[in-house]
Amino acid sequence: MEGAISSPSNARIAVVTGGNKGIGFEVCRQLASDGVTVVLTARDETRGTAAVEKLKGLGLSDFFASLCEQCRSWWGEYLQELDTNEEKFSGLDYHQRLEWMVKNVNETVDGAKECVQTNYYGTKHVIEALLPLLQSSSDGRLVNVSSAYGLLTFINNEEVRQELNDIDSLTEKRLDELLDKFLKDFEAGALEARGWSTGFAAYKMAKAAMNAYSRILANRYPELRVNCAHPGYAKTDMTMSSGVLTPEEGARNVVKVTLLPEGGPTGVYFAKGEEASFL
Ligand SMILES: NC(=O)c1ccc[n+]([C@@H]2O[C@H](COP(=O)([O-])OP(=O)(O)OC[C@H]3O[C@@H](n4cnc5c(N)ncnc54)[C@H](OP(=O)(O)O)[C@@H]3O)[C@@H](O)[C@H]2O)c1
Incomplete structure (x- = not known):
């Protein structure tokens, strides 16, 4: 030290x-x-x-x-407390494990709000607090831990999808408005009707917003490297140990992006360590 x-x-x-x-x-x-x-x-x-x-x-x-x-803030009721015995997943493939998770997650309105607070606003507030320090570095980097669930493909509403992908026009204020709208539609039970994602809906929307925010920051601060990294589906408390990777393997995918050589890409989404599309 x-x-x-x-x-x-x-x-x-x-x-x-x-x-x-x-x-x-x-x-x-x-x-x-x-x-x-x-x-x-x-x-x-x-x-x-x-x-x-x-x-x-x-x-x-x-x-x-x-x-x-x-x-x-707290995850609250978003994920139910469940037994994390790994043996119950043996013999299940990637999709069967995900299906198990979807079935066992109780998505409540309060949980959705907390999920957006934690994954989007929590991340954003920490970044805002650290930005001056990052800017004082000669090689400041931000790696936002994202998810494949944050890809825009999960949002059915074509207009929203395009807005979230139009980074040159998108603003933080508009992101707030979209998240508010999403939560109102969640509360009204209108997610499907309004073209939002379903099944881990709040998590998908929060990560999609965080991806978009990362891209806005990458544009605004070209001297920094601002990227998103999907670790892969890992066995952790969040997935109730249902994943297919160890935490060590998942972390390696994040660390790889963190330690990219100086002058590397910015405003990019990395899926399991490789450059991929935000779509
Ligand atoms: N595991 C996967 O398959 C997977 C896949 C894609 C993306 N990710 C992302 O990877 C990151 C780490 O997840 P993980 O799987 O390692 O989960 P994890 O083992 O459950 O760890 C989650 C961490 O986040 C903290 N946390 C939880 N709720 C919080 C809140 N409301 N405010 C502040 N901190 C909070 C926890 O602190 P406490 O110990 O105090 O609760 C813990 O340190 C997350 O961003 C997740 O979305 C994970």
Whole structure:
């Protein structure tokens, strides 16, 4: 840690949100193994500190534990608490596992609101807080952990799809309006009628909005690298361990984007480490 601080010109420092478990924890571990000084953030200080201790136990020392004040909303009822016994998924393929998840997720109005708050507004607020620091770096990077569910193909409404893809005209204000409209239609039970996605509807919409916001930022700050990374379908608490990748494999796909050589692409979506389309 000291070494990194005393030689700031070549120090690489990463802030990882949700770093206490799952893919975020593994991203911390892999970045630290690569010599990056990691600021591990967690919404719960005890869980964050425990994660740092675990990493230190693995012989990795360059960590700061920090509580991310903006990250205080909750998943709430969005995902039901379920048994995470991995054995129940053996023999099920990728699609059967996803189907299982769709069946076992209880999508409520409050849960949808919280999902949008966490995945879109939470991310946005953390970015806003960190932008000045990123801009002071000679190689500032943002990697937003996205999902294949954030692809525009899941939004049936052609007009909305086009708006979200027309990055030169899209504004943050318009994104807010679209998210409000989505939540109103959710509440009115009109998702299908209005052409929104269904099945993990709020998650898909929040990630699609986050992708669009990332592209807006990439345009606005060409000196930064702002990209989105889909880790793949991983066995974590969020997927109730139903995924097909280990958290380590999922994190590797995120870390690969984080550690791209200087001057790499910006405003790009990476699916499992490879450049892909936002559509
Ligand atoms: N797993 C997959 O298959 C998959 C696929 C595509 C994308 N992703 C994305 O990968 C990222 C990490 O997911 P994961 O699978 O590693 O999930 P995870 O193991 O459940 O970890 C989620 C992390 O986010 C934190 N978190 C949850 N709700 C939060 C909230 N309301 N405010 C602030 N922090 C919150 C958790 O903190 P606590 O421990 O305090 O709850 C934890 O640190 C997410 O952005 C997810 O959308 C995952």
